[in-house]
Amino acid sequence: MNPAVRFAAVSRHFGAVRALDDITLDIAPGEFFALLGPSGSGKTTCLRLVAGFEQPTSGEIAIFGEQVAGVPPYRRSVNTVFQDYALFPHMNVAQNVAFPLLLKKLPRAERDRRTKEALALVKLAGYGERRPGQLSGGQRQRVALARATISRPKVLLLDEPLGALDLKLREQMQEELKALQKALGITFVFVTHDQGEALSMADRVAVFNEGRIMQVGTPAEIYTRPVSRFVADFVGSSNVLSPEFVGAVTGRRNWASLRPEAIRLVPAASGKGVVSGVVVSRSYLGAATRIAVDVRGTRIHAVVPASETAPEEGSHVGLAFSTDAFHFMEGEE
Amino acid sequence: MSTAAAVVMPPRAGLIGTISDYFWRRPEIFVLLLLAPPLLWLGVIYVGSLIALLVQSFFAIDEFSGMVDRSQLTLKTYGELLRPQNLDIILRTVAMAAAVTLASAVIAFPIAYAAARYLKGKWKALFYLGVMLPLWASYLVKIYAWKLILAREGILNWVFENLRLTWLLDAWLSLPVIGGNSLSISYTGTFIVFVYVWMPYMILPTQAALERVPTTLVDAASDLGASPLQTFWRVIFPLALPGIIAGSIFTFSLTLGDYIIPQIIGTSHFFIGQAVYAHQGTAGNIPLAAAFSIVPIAIMGVYLWLAKRAGAFDAL
Amino acid sequence: MRSDGTAAMPLRLKIAAGAGLTFMLAPLALIFLYAFSTEERTYQWPPPGLTLKWFGAAFERPDVWQALTLSVQVASISTLIALALGTLCAAAVSGSKFFGREAISLLVILPIALPGIITGIALRSAFNLADIPFSFWTIVLGHATFCVVVVYNNAVARFRRLHGSLVEAAMDLGADGFQTFRHVILPNIGTALLAGGMLAFALSFDEVIVTTFTAGQQQTLPIWMLEELVRPRQRPVTNVVAMAVVLVTFIPILAAYYFTRAGAEIAGTGK
DSSP states (O other), X not given: OOOSEEEXXXXXXXXXXXXXXXXXEXXXXXXXXXXXXXXXXXXXXXXXXXXXXXXXXEEEEEETTEEOTTOOGGGBSEEEEOTTOOOOTTSOHHHHHHHHHHHTTOOHHHHHHHHHHHHHHTTOTTOTTOOGGGSOHHHHHHHHHHHHHTTOOSEEEEESTTTTSOHXXXXXXXXXXXXXXXXXXXXXXXXXXXXXXXXXXXXXXXXXXXXXXXXXXOHHHHHHSOSSHHHHHHSTTOEEEOHHHHHHHHSOOSOEEEOGGGOEEEOTTOSTTXXXXXXXXXXXXXXXXXXXXXXXXXXXXXXXXXXXXXXXXXXEEEEEOOGGGOEEOTTOO | OOOOSOSBOOOOSHHHHHHHHHHHHOHHHHHHHHHHHHHXXXXXXXXXXXXXXXXXXXXXXXXXXXXXXXSSOOSHHHHHHTSHHHHHHHHHHHHHHHHHHHHHHHHHHHHHHHHHHTOOHXXXXXXXXXXXHHHHXXXXXXXXXXXXXXXXXXHHHHHHHHTTOHHHHHHXXXXXXXXXXXXXXXXXXXXXXXXXXXXXXXHHHHHHHHHTSOHHHHHHHHXXXXXXXXXXXXXXXXXXXXHHHHHHHHHHHHHHHOOHHXXXXXXXXXXXXXXHHHHHTTTOOHHHHHHHHHHHHHHHHHHHHHHHHTTGGGGO | OOOTTXXXXXXXXXXXXXXXXXXXXXXXXXXXXXXXXXXXXXXXXXXXXXXXHHHHHHHHOHHHHHHHHHHHHHHHHHHHXXXXXXXXXXXXXXXXXXXXHHHHHHHHHHHHHSOHHHHHHHXXXXXXXXXXXXXXXXXXXXXXXXXXXXXXXXXXXXXXXXXXXXHHHHHHTXXXXXXXXXXXXXXXXXXXXXXXXXXXXXXXXXXXXXXXXHOXXXXXXXXXXXXXXXXXXXXXXXXXXXXXXXXXXXXHHXXXXXXXXXXXXXXXXXX
């Protein structure tokens, strides 16, 4: 079975700038896949290569087994939901959504029927007559989604889909996007710089940095077993600990990551396996309190569930963890 | 989810499909195709003839035959410009352009200021129409209107008579240089018409510049202790200046090159535009006509360079 | 900059601004009045009487109709040419970044930026050189040359407001170049082109300086008017024609103004 999208040693150079450097990646059919990374990391370029707006300088891209080099975007069964939604201002919602069908020259009756279906699927039934200018941001996004999925593309690309939405809306849309994907069965590939989004929505994540892929894996894998400091730093709130510290605590000198949730707070100086330090800050998060403890110059974050009392700033605490809570990052010295 | 349909769809049937795909692959060719017709027209025909004109100014008329001597390039024709009567023409035109620019700026400013600062909604729209209408009303009609107004039997004289101020008008007309036989045969008349015709070109950029002055600046100035007059001179006016300069580019340049207004309302003394027209006409002295026409271009070149340094182009 | 209602317009400013605007509009109003005057040999004020008969007289003058027809024909064709060339230029300049973009903008604006007399002479000598006799088409050529910039400016401004993502979105959804142009680009720049076209028409209709150099024996309406200014034949008829010209040029201006405003509201996209 062919992967939905396959990158084979793909590079994209702009003169001296290497936007993508030797990318190899497989995205499985029906996956909800995230391209995660800071700006300029190449994730958007990747997306545009699949869409057809850019061509690779070297390497090959195949979609469901078919090579797509040199094929213009309008001949690919790949659609995109743009960051600014790109709704056509001179058309109403229904006309926007029906646009791909209009291009295929489908008869009026069928266009109308499928448009109604598509709008119902994104919970915008009855909004057909409205104009983009009259819609809220969230509604515009749904229209863009309906428009991009109405012709049942093989792959749907989303560029920073939740960036413009406020928190409440974002959470709501996350659920709806997952539901939509399940209903349609299309492979979704989305680009984001928000690790929270990536981890909560995606089946698998590829972490980009400076044109290269640092790690590909499920959200759990990325979070608990980051292979490098960059990934650990970028994804999740893991502690990234230097070889000196790790060596002093575990005997093995290596960079390692340690999840805050893996740390238990105990009275200071309780003995072996406990590291003591001073609480330097606390942040109330509702369900828990996050504290930062200074241990001999290294700042370690721990999380105290709401059921317990978080220590005050300035107090001495002990941090207890089992040694296999450390995830050694083999990639780093 | 079916994989029955292909991922890559075939291009549209026939020529259109091939052309589409080709231009997508080679956008530069498309741009070239887009630009070729207009560039050919403007670059070859228009600029070509401008260059031809410029070259002509380096030829000279052979005094004996009266024909243009195209065999050699010379600065003799430019030298002709320095002859007293030609120099007169140039200075006269420049002086008029300066006077017109100054007057336009002074008259336009209150209008622009009121519009930028105080007018809202329907008054604003009315203002725009009030400026657009004269702006776009026929150039000749505007001149004609003043011919009517300035005529001996026209409204202006009638007003002066009825106000028993004819002596004032006569005194003005007897002044040297700016006076004349009547208003329509005097530099004053020419001046008035020039100011009138170019006024909208001065109002619009000034108003645009004034509108761009943020209220917060004005508030800040008075908050820091400036009186309204000080605020005006030290905050508002300097920020409006680029707009005024932009407007002055229009009034100055348009006056320099005009040959119709002085012909219809004015003395028999030539302005640059009239000199150009005369020399290229029956006189057949194209080189001199060309040389004369270079003068406004050169002057405006310097003017524009100075204006750019003063930041006027942001106001356009 | 607004005074936010903290102070009403000071009286002196009101007077100055009001006087200024009256100065601007009164002469035009005067022409309208003169068109009804019964006086026929001079520009007498106040008009001895009012009449409509000069409208009839103007109606019957064949040279007026000839000039008017020529002007309309020239303006129409020049506008069409300017629309085509101006849009092409604007599309190319807005679409891609290539060296010489600035140069193109300068080139397009040159015919209207330079004094009319220079453009006139340049074109005249070009025609002489190429041995092209002066005719309808030389007039059109001249007019189209400086009308291009009017369309160009309007088109460029609208292209700038057109988000690039719209074109990408169209192509992404399956529209090739032609379909994108027809379904997405054209509808969005349509009103800008209309506005530019109307302005170009008005500009061409009114132009006299370049026309005197590029016309042969023909008279466009402005040339007719110029003749009347220098050698008045029938003053009242000239008054009537003047009034008609003001009305005719004002209408496309108003329409163009309305269209560019309306376009601003339609254009909002995305966020």
